Amino acid sequence: MENTLYLSEDGKQDLLESAKWAKFLAIVGFVGSALLVVFALGLSTIMSFLPNGEHFESLGPSYFLGMAFIYVVMAVIYFFPCLYLFRFSKSTKEAILKEDNKQLHLALFNMRKMFKFVGVMTLTMLIIYGIIIVFGLLAGGAAMMMV
Template identity: 40%
Template sequence: MNVFTPKENQDLAIDFEAQGFLKETAKWTHFLSILGFVGVGLFVMIGLFVQSIFSKLGSVSGGMMGNQMGGGFIGSFYIVMAVVYFFPVYYMFKFSTKLKAALRTNDNLELKAAFKFLKSHFKFVGILFLVLTVLYAIVFVIALSAGALAFLA
């Protein structure tokens, strides 16, 4: 018989020790999510700063100084990264706040909502990791092909 098989009308019980672990987890995820929000803000500020600097350099030098599109691309890249980074940080923040509320009030619905946000966090991070891995593989194949073509030429 499997111990983890749910039976009809049986709720999962979280003992005192497990509650302590969850409280500590909620504190750390809250802390990490706050740091994540700060990071998102820094990414946005850096993106706007880079766009502004390259725009000013282009206007001061009459278009002779550097490529304005490069600065615009880099700045936009930082802003896009901030938007992408926002979602897992938001899900982690919501997990921590819902978990704290669930433990404070012994509310199973809040606990379920907290774990739903945790699932969303890991799902987003997993998909993002998969997409980045595929992109890295594509770049690697293109770089390898370009190197082979350069060697043959």
């Protein structure tokens, strides 16, 4: 016995509209990722136009190389949820237009991957923020004891 899921015309239209917004957000995300990479690669050029005060000379080239690396990592991290969102959009549109259950499954699979990725990243950032707050409080307490 095969289980089937009925999707009303309103539901199909809602999914198609969601797919359009997902595609828009994915494309904006791809552009944002590309801009992060361009900025990372151009970081040394940008820094050469800034005034050569003591502050910038003391940082050295390894600082700017490290910053460029961080921007590239951020671009890569931002790229994947956008990719899953784009795949969701593409598969959803194809599933609705062709009434293809396999494409709908693929669309929902990509949506799940996107939410899982964003959820894990959110949890990771919350843990990092918590650690920073704890160390900040400990450092503040230690500084108060030294006074």
